[in-house]
């Protein structure tokens with residue numbers, strides 16, 4: 413069996429920190445940086461000159477001429493490889509552009525993200541050469557927009573429970589029936605990657621497994637519903653799609669028959685990276701607007717920025733913005749390097765950044781006071797626009813369960829093997845000796861992972877905490893597995909807390925890695941940060957001192973959240989929660 417790719421976050425669950433993944437913080441090439449910066453300058457100038465966000469919100473659409481102009485500029489081609497007519501940007505560079513578009517208008521960002529992050533992604537990942545040549549050039553020009561069609565009325569979070577079905581006829585064609593809801597770009601997409609149950613033989617039995625198909629709207633039996641009306645992100649478009657005896661030629665199967673669910677999950681990793689970058693831009697936007705407002709608004713004869721309670725909100729938002737950006741581009745860097753697993757990391761980045769965005773828009777509205785709530789100011793729209801991020805491409809609850817349960821698999825399997833070895837001690841002697849060694853190291857406090865070697869001294873204590881907390885997570889995971897065994901699947905409070913501990917470790921590690929790179933660049937005499945993320949920081953002495961303060965605050969806050977999850981894991985008040993919930997539910 414092929415060895416599973418390494419993952420920084422899975423490592424945390426095992427009590428290790430893989431410094432070969434953690435360092436150096438990823439960056440894009442100078443060449444790509446120049447190209448992206450030039451493109452972004454043209455794009456943002458156009459958006460600010462021609463695109464009215466309030467109009468989009470009110471009319472619930474992006475004007476067609478805006479889409480046409482952005483297509484002409486090449487926006488919808490940026491992540492498509494050059495050989496298929498695209499700009500061929502890396503995932504990191506793509507996410508920078510996505511972040512900028514989303515920071516300008518969330519609805520427009522979603523049109524772009526549905527098209528490139530998830531719409532054509534399946535063709536890039538699993539398409540045949542013929543499929544790539546047929547669809548990608550038209551997707552690149554914006555002539556054909558793409559959709560990713562998974563969700564159904566009865567299957568949202570439980571995506572494996574989709575009921576759309578496709579059956580292969582004698583002539584090799586598939587006949588597809590079913591209904592999809594809330595499909596992005598659904599009113600106008602020309603390429604629809606749709607998922608359906610198909611009969612496959614597994615271990616001699618015929619069972620249903622998901623397969624991906626590329627549908628075209630001119631296929632007889634394919635119809636669309638009205639555009640969806642929403643609370644926010646109103647420029648984006650979603651619609652129902654209906655399939656009645658749609659005949660799909662065999663060459664439109666995407667990837668292997670029966671392997672569609674795995675493909676959908678790989679596609680969503682890319683989507684979640686985009687969302688985390690978009691959310692990072694959103695947090696930064698909130699910080700900028702809250703700061704401007706707080707400086708200008710006077711009460712009690714002074715700007716409200718002079719009050720400590722306002723300052724606390726701005727400082728927390730600044731730390732969150734620094735972390736959100738660090739984790740977003742650390743994660744895209746994992747995708748770009750290609751030799752590590754990043755499924756847990758993409759989920760963690762989406763969860764943390766969307767939660768941070770929620771905190772940021774909430775505090776923005778609070779700082780703006782009544783003006784935060786009334787129309788005519790941008791704040792209430794930003795509040796509404798942000799809300800979807802915790803819901804789509806995997807709700808944050810489902811993603812926490814995914815991170816917690818997947819992360820515990822490795823240690824769970826190890827402990828299971830230890831249990832077996834104890835029953836057959838002679839055969840399992842080597843494993844038992846290894847386990848005993850681990851226990852002794854942990855008991856004497858010498859087992860914690862270390863970040864050794866030549867690191868920035870200013871970050872030393874944060875690395876030491878990261879190492880100690882990694883050891884805490886490993887110990888907590890072991891206790892949880894011993895206590896609950898397989899039943900842990902039903903212990904969602906516990907799994908979510910374990911996930912929160914791991915997510916905090918991951919985002920703190922990403923923040924430290926980026927700060928390390930910034931300090932290294934400063935030590936090497938650079939006046940400006942290398943292209944590590946979307947915002948380019950100056951690196952004079954004062955800027956570096958500010959970066960260090962931001963990193964300190966971000967790490968401190970992460971440590972507090974980590975400890976809160978650890979403490980909650982060890983207290984047994986969940987019975988009370990369960991009892992009250994039972995009272996409520998009757």
Ligand SMILES: Cc1cc2nc3c(=O)[nH]c(=O)nc-3n(C[C@H](O)[C@H](O)[C@H](O)COP(=O)(O)OP(=O)(O)OC[C@H]3O[C@@H](n4cnc5c(N)ncnc54)[C@H](O)[C@@H]3O)c2cc1C
Pocket residue numbers: 526560561562563567568569570593594595596597642650800803804805806807808809810904
């Ligand atoms: C604006 C918008 C755009 C979208 N775009 C697309 C798209 O382009 N393509 C596409 O396929 N889909 C799309 N979706 C669908 C979206 O991905 C789903 O809404 C999302 O996955 C959640 O599914 P659901 O709404 O059915 O919620 P449910 O699955 O019904 O969940 C409801 C609540 O229950 C919780 N919950 C569910 N199961 C569990 C559990 N086991 N344990 C604990 N809590 C649980 C959830 O976290 C959530 O809080 C879009 C949705 C919206 C609103």
